[in-house]
Amino acid sequence: xxxxxxxxxxxxxxxxxxxxxxxxxxxxxxxxxxxxxxxxxxxxxxxxxxxxxxxxxxxxxxxxxxxxxxxxxxxxxxxxxxxxxxxxxxxxxxxxxxxxxxxxxxxxxxxxxxxxxxxxxxxxxxxxxxxxxxxxxxxxxxxxxxxxxxxxxxxxxxxxxxxxxxxxxxxxxxxxxxxxxxxxxxxxxxxxxxxxxxxxxxxxxxxxxxxxxxxxxxxxxxxxxxxxxxxxxxxxxxxxxxxxxxxxxxxxxxxxxxxxxxxxxxxxxxxxxxxxxxxxxxxxxxxxxxxxxxxxxxxxxxxxxxxxxxxxxxxxxxxxxxxxxxxxxxxxxxxxxxxxxxxxxxxxxxxxxxxxxxxxxxxxxxxxxxxxxxxxxxxxxxxxxxxxxxxxxxxxxxxxxxxxxxxxxxxxxxxxxxxxxxxxxxxxxxxxxxxxxxxxxxxxxxxxxxxxxxxxxxxxxxxxxxxxxxxxxxxxxxxxxxxxxxxxxxxxxxxxxxxxxxxxxxxxxxxxxxxxxxxxxxxxxxxxxxxxxxxxxxxxxxxxxxxxxxxxxxxxxxxxxxxxxxxxxxxxxxxxxxxxxxxxxxxxxxxxxxxxxxxxxxxxxxxxxxxxxxxxxxxxxxxxxxxxxxxxxxxxxxxxxxxxxxxxxxx
Numbered sequence: 001x002x003x004x005x006x007x008x009x010x011x012x013x014x015x016x017x018x019x020x021x022x023x024x025x026x027x028x029x030x031x032x033x034x035x036x037x038x039x040x041x042x043x044x045x046x047x048x049x050x051x052x053x054x055x056x057x058x059x060x061x062x063x064x065x066x067x068x069x070x071x072x073x074x075x076x077x078x079x080x081x082x083x084x085x086x087x088x089x090x091x092x093x094x095x096x097x098x099x100x101x102x103x104x105x106x107x108x109x110x111x112x113x114x115x116x117x118x119x120x121x122x123x124x125x126x127x128x129x130x131x132x133x134x135x136x137x138x139x140x141x142x143x144x145x146x147x148x149x150x151x152x153x154x155x156x157x158x159x160x161x162x163x164x165x166x167x168x169x170x171x172x173x174x175x176x177x178x179x180x181x182x183x184x185x186x187x188x189x190x191x192x193x194x195x196x197x198x199x200x201x202x203x204x205x206x207x208x209x210x211x212x213x214x215x216x217x218x219x220x221x222x223x224x225x226x227x228x229x230x231x232x233x234x235x236x237x238x239x240x241x242x243x244x245x246x247x248x249x250x251x252x253x254x255x256x257x258x259x260x261x262x263x264x265x266x267x268x269x270x271x272x273x274x275x276x277x278x279x280x281x282x283x284x285x286x287x288x289x290x291x292x293x294x295x296x297x298x299x300x301x302x303x304x305x306x307x308x309x310x311x312x313x314x315x316x317x318x319x320x321x322x323x324x325x326x327x328x329x330x331x332x333x334x335x336x337x338x339x340x341x342x343x344x345x346x347x348x349x350x351x352x353x354x355x356x357x358x359x360x361x362x363x364x365x366x367x368x369x370x371x372x373x374x375x376x377x378x379x380x381x382x383x384x385x386x387x388x389x390x391x392x393x394x395x396x397x398x399x400x401x402x403x404x405x406x407x408x409x410x411x412x413x414x415x416x417x418x419x420x421x422x423x424x425x426x427x428x429x430x431x432x433x434x435x436x437x438x439x440x441x442x443x444x445x446x447x448x449x450x451x452x453x454x455x456x457x458x459x460x461x462x463x464x465x466x467x468x469x470x471x472x473x474x475x476x477x478x479x480x481x482x483x484x485x486x487x488x489x490x491x492x493x494x495x496x497x498x499x500x501x502x503x504x505x506x507x508x509x510x511x512x513x514x515x516x517x518x519x520x521x522x523x524x525x526x527x528x529x530x531x532x533x534x535x536x537x538x539x540x541x542x543x544x545x546x547x548x549x550x551x552x553x554x555x556x557x558x559x560x561x562x563x564x565x566x567x568x569x570x571x572x573x574x575x576x577x578x579x580x581x582x583x584x585x586x587x588x589x590x591x592x593x594x595x596x597x598x599x600x601x602x603x604x605x606x607x608x609x610x611x612x613x614x615x616x617x618x619x620x621x622x623x624x625x626x627x628x629x630x631x632x633x634x635x636x637x638x639x640x641x642x643x644x645x646x647x648x649x650x651x
Contacts (some may be wrong), residue, residue, distance in 0.1 A: 001312055030120040033160055034177045035278030037113040037150070040271050041106065041182075042284050043113035044084045044099050044145030049274070051077060061614065066552045066605035074512065074548025075202070076603070078262040079519040082200035082254045084427055087286070089308055091255050091321075093331070102152075107331060108339040111152040112180040112281050118145050118163055125169035132178075134159040153178055181274070182281045182344065183621060184335075187266035188298060188324050189350040192422055193288030195556040195606060195640055197597020198549070199251035200437040203568045204229035205544035209537035211237035211530070212589035214445060215371050223589075225447055225526060226534035226544035227472035228568065236534065236585040240384025243570065250306075251567045251596070257304035257321050259569075265420060265609035266348040269587030272614045277623050285567040287324040293354045294399035299406070300322050305595070319573065325406055332410065333428075344410055346617055348419045349489070352469055356391040356470070357383035361460075362599050365453045366560065369446035372590070385460045386569050392468055397479060400472045403486055414618055419473040420613045421466060423499035425557040425599050426458040434505035444594045447524070447560055466496070490620055495612035497557060502608075504599060514546045515553065552629050556605030560598040567596025594637025 038046035055064040055071075067315040068077040086097035086106045094381025096103040100113070119127055126146040131138045134157045143149065145165060153159045162175040187193060209224030210231075222237050228249040233241035254261050261267070270284040288307075289297055296302045301320045328344075335342040367373050367382065376382045407417055426434050436451035471477030473489040507521065518540035519525050525540070527533035538544055549566040558566065570583070571591055580587045601609065618624060 002285040012592060017077050021367055029176050030118060030122065030172060030441040031118055032120045032163060032174055034114050034161070034176070036281050038100055039112075039278070039281040040274035040284070041097075041099070041104075041109070041271075041281055042086055042286075043081065043088060043443075043585045044319055046100050048081045048084060052271055053275050053369075060607075061272050061610040062607040065268075065603055069550045069552055069603070072550065075129070076200070076263075076550040077299055078200040078254075079202075079252075080253060083119075085254060088253070089204075089255060091287075091327075093285070099120045105338065107283065107335040108342055109155050109281070109283070110184065111154050113150065113152050114178060114180065115500035116149045116151070116161055116178070118165065118174065119381060121211050122165075123124070123167035124145065126165050127366055129164040129166070129252075131164075132159050133162075133164040140582040150521075153180060155180060155182055158264055166562060169647060179243065179279075179280065180281055182283055183271045183345045184283045185273075185282070185285070185617075186328050186331075186349065186468060187264070187270070187286045187288050188328070189266075189288040189348075190292040190297065190352075190354050191259065191288075191290035191597070192353065192601060193264065193266055193292075193348070193350040193424060194255075194258050195261025195267065196259045197563065197566065197600035198261045198603050198606065199259075199262035199567050199596070200254050200262050201252035202566045203548040203596075205547065205565060205568075206231070206250065207536065207545065209534045209541045210235050211534070211584050212592075213237055213584055213586045214374060214589075215586045217573075222530050222532055223526070223528065224537045224565065225589075226442060226537050226631055230352050230543060240343075240582045240584060241581075242534060243572070243583050246570065247307075247572070249275065249532050251569070255286070256306035256308055258450050259305050259597070260286055260288065262604040263606050264288070265606040265613060266350075268607055268610035268612045269617060272610055273617060273621075273623070276614070277618075285328070287327050288350075289321050289324065289615045291354060292324065292351065294351055294396075294403050295323075295355075297354075298403060303575070304567065305571050309343060325410075328410060343412075344418065346621060347407065347411055347612065349417055349419045350422065352396055352400075352472075353422060355396050356388040356465065358388070361385065361388055361457050362594075365457055366447045366448055366598075368440050368448035372446040373630055385456050388460065389464065392465060396468070397472060400479075401481075404481070412468070412489055415490050417618065418617050419469075419491050420471075420487045421493040421496065421611070422461075422600065423489065423496050423556075423605065424458065424460065424461045424466065425499075426454060426501070426503055426600075428503035428506040428555075429501065431500040434503050440504055440519065440521040440523075440555075440561050442520070443462075443561045443564045444524050444590060446500050446590075447593070448579065466493070476531055483523060490616050495609050498608050500603065500604065502554060502556035504557040504559045506554040506556075511553050512548060512551040514542060514548070518542055518547075519550075525561065549567040550603055555604065556602050556608060558597045558602055560593045563596040563598040563603070564593045567583060568592045571595045571597040 038049045040049050043049050055067050068586040086094045093106050097106045126145040129142045130314050131140045131150050132151055134154045140443055160180040161178050165172045205226040206229040208227050210227035214221040227235055232250045233245045235648055270282050274282040286333040292302055300323050304319055304321050328644045342578040362399045363376055363382045366377055385458050428434055436454045438448045441449055471479045475481035475488050520536055526537050527539050553600035
């Protein structure tokens with residue numbers, strides 16, 4: 001026994017000397033680094049994720065968006081990505097989804113692709129013998145230590161990664177544990193949640209004009225605005241054409257029925273989490289829908305906004321959209337059938353504006369002509385501040401209580417519901433209400449942001465609506481919750497101070513040149529002469545096709561001009577009884593100016609909202625918790641191993 005002890009002591013001394021010699025020879029602290037590849041799982045192709053990983057490195061979501069906007073010359077990064085998603089234009093999840101040439105279950109992945117590297121002062125010419133073991137037997141291979149290793153690791157298991165480093169200076173073993181955390185996030189809510197105002201592929205406009213009629217006007221009561229590029233049909237009001245011909249040149253949303261956009265703050269929040277945390281994967285299910293209320297949209301079905309695009313322009317319209325909560329329950333049930341322990345980790349939520357008739361408030365502010373105001377009042381399109389206040393105190397608390405109870409069984413702890421509040425779209429210059437006027441709203445002859453009505457709405461939003469939303473989410477201010485401590489949502493509103501300088505009236509010398517030259521500060525952007533406007537509707541003389549929806553601007557809120565120039569929506573999802581027979585009809589003139597997102601955040605506004613939501617979501621998910629340190633130890637010299645023929649992947 002004494003002899004064995006002496007031998008063990010001698011070996012220990014030799015091992016210590018070997019480690020010291022290796023360190024002195026330049027080994028230093030070697031470690032294994034790893035990350036999940038293409039970890040925003042909505043994207044089919046890694047190149048789309050890498051675009052954001054690169055632009056987001058060391059930058060806020062807003063700074064990343066601005067960088068990508070400039071790189072794309074304002075055409076937008078999503079215009080091509082929209083065709084490469086694991087959810088189709090009808091909102092159906094692709095099961096399976098082929099991501100980077102591998103078929104995966106979208107809602108219930110069984111493995112994830114990772115890339116592992118040896119990091120630190122690697123000796124020149126060192127070879128690395130890699131072993132990955134998840135309990136079903138090791139996978140091994142040997143490479144030059146400078147090469148990364150690509151492998152798929154089983155979800156729900158810990159994979160032990162070991163690398164034996166061998167060089168002329170000696171050998172060392174480094175190992176770590178790899179466990180991918182797949183986070184399931186759902187997005188719920190209304191137009192601000194869906195990304196309304198920001199089509200993934202904006203409309204293209206032509207140099208020529210397109211005729212609209214005015215309400216109850218004579219044949220002479222016509223006006224011209226920019227036409228759609230590529231449209232070959234009748235542009236004059238006396239030359240009607242089929243809507244199907246016009247629709248061939250529509251803007252594209254990744255879900256037309258709900259105007260869901262990849263630019264939405266919910267998508268950008270989920271994507272930013274994937275970019276910033278390399279050891280997670282994000283499975284994101286977007287369900288928010290423009291026009292949604294708690295009753296009609298979250299609980300019940302709602303009217304679709306647009307139809308699916310088709311080459312003929314005559315695609316069938318689904319007409320209605322299923323309730324978001326029912327869709328989420330169905331998705332969770334399907335996931336649990338395949339993977340019993342699959343759970344919903346986070347809900348991103350913004351809802352309540354339509355419940356207090358916010359679009360009606362906007363109509364009351366911007367529609368100024370007597371004829372249109374009378375028609376809109378008669379059809380209940382407009383709402384007053386008193387109407388909104390009544391709904392805010394009478395209906396919204398009941399709706400929130402019902403919603404809270406419906407969300408509990410889906411997420412368990414309601415702190416996992418991250419409610420992101422709205423920003424006041426009507427303020428700029430440090431929070432002062434916009435002055436009103438036709439600037440930004442002269443796309444339609446009857447529009448004019450009337451100063452007194454605008455000030456009243458701005459004050460209501462700031463002093464009543466936004467504080468009440470906070471109280472509803474946090475069970476404060478007299479809001480009754482069954483269990484206030486456990487019923488509080490995670491509330492986000494830190495972006496509101498940023499928006500105080502970026503409302504719809506904000507202007508700056510750094511705005512795009514087209515905006516500064518062609519969108520008049522006095523509301524005189526378009527030629528009123530129907531003869532000359534037919535060939536050139538812009539008074540600035542420039543082509544409307546020069547407008548760029550995604551260049552950085554001082555305003556983070558789309559005005560009516562932006563809405564027309566970005567989306568020019570003819571809402572086909574409206575009931576047949578409300579569909580005009582003639583595309584030059586006065587109804588289309590109004591709807592095309594507002595249904596594409598007037599008075600909604602721009603892509604920059606959504607990015608600013610995401611910057612506020614990301615820290616809150618990360619805190620709820622505890623993504624900044626410490627990770628185990630990588631361990632290293634000396635290893636005996638390795639035998640030479642043959643290199644595999646080509647590539648660095650493990651089989």
